[in-house]
Amino acid sequence: MNMWSMIDEFDEFLNNPLQYIISYIRDIPKLIVTVFFSWIIFVLYFIYIHPTQNVTSKSLINFDSIGEIKIGMTVQRAEEVSRLQLLPITSSGLINKGCYYLEPQTGSGLERVWFMVIKDAIATIEVSRNYSLHTANGAQVGQSIDEVKAIYAKNLVTKDNTLVYTPAKKKFRIVFETERGHIIGYRVGRLPEVDYANGCFDYKSKP
Incomplete structure (x- = not known):
């Protein structure tokens, strides 16, 4: 507002102060309505356009x-329930037709977490040198082999440089990769894909 406008406003107030005050009071409801709807739009933006992710570094x-995110979900469904964008690892689709990897968007807190996808369904979830994530039983990267054996007890068997856990649902596995007596990564998922030591290199597409 420039000086002349301020002078005009002041003259209007002096000429009819009551009317001037009433005109401002009338504008208050409009201001309240404007603020209210602005707040609603802001909330809806964060819920539907920029939602909070459901899968984080705290997820088990x-x-x-x-x-x-469940094994067997389509990629679209996994993105919907997690509120994450799953992005293709560019070179992974060149390894074997029909098998490729996705990773969560940057800044999600899920670094070095990969999803093997076969026929648009998630087959395995793989974790490599991520020290934040834990399994539901409490195992994590960095633990010793003995610690993981104590957690999974009789359901864990040693196979080459891995520890393999078989749950009650026999078609699933957790495979822990070991190096120098410690866990350096692990993968979970369904058979036979979870047994692929070389990932998509081991996948053979069916005609």
């Missing part, structure tokens, strides 16, 4: 899931 990993 089970033999068939990480948080809300």
Whole structure:
């Protein structure tokens, strides 16, 4: 507002102060309505356009899931329930037709977490050198082999440089990769894909 406008406003107030005050009071409901609807739009934006992710570094990993993302889900469904964008690892689709990997969007807190996808369904969830994530039983990268053996007890067997856990649902596994007596990564998922030591290199597409 420039000086002349301010002078005009002041003259209007002096000429009819009551009317001037009433005109401002009348504008208050409009201001309240404007603020209210602006707040509603702001909330809806964060719920529907920029939603809070449901799968985080605090989510637990089970033999068939990480948080809300379940083995066997389509990629679209996994993105919907997790509120995450799953992005293709560019080179992975060149390894073997029909098998590729996705990773969560940057900034999700899920670094070095990968999803093997076969025929648009998630087959395995793989964790490599991520020290934040835990399995539902409490195992994590960095633990010793003895610690993981104590957690899974009789349901754990040693196979080459891995520890393999078989849950009650026999078609699933958790495979812990070991190096120098410690866990360096693990993968969970369904058979036979979870047994692929070389990931998509081991996948053979069926005609």
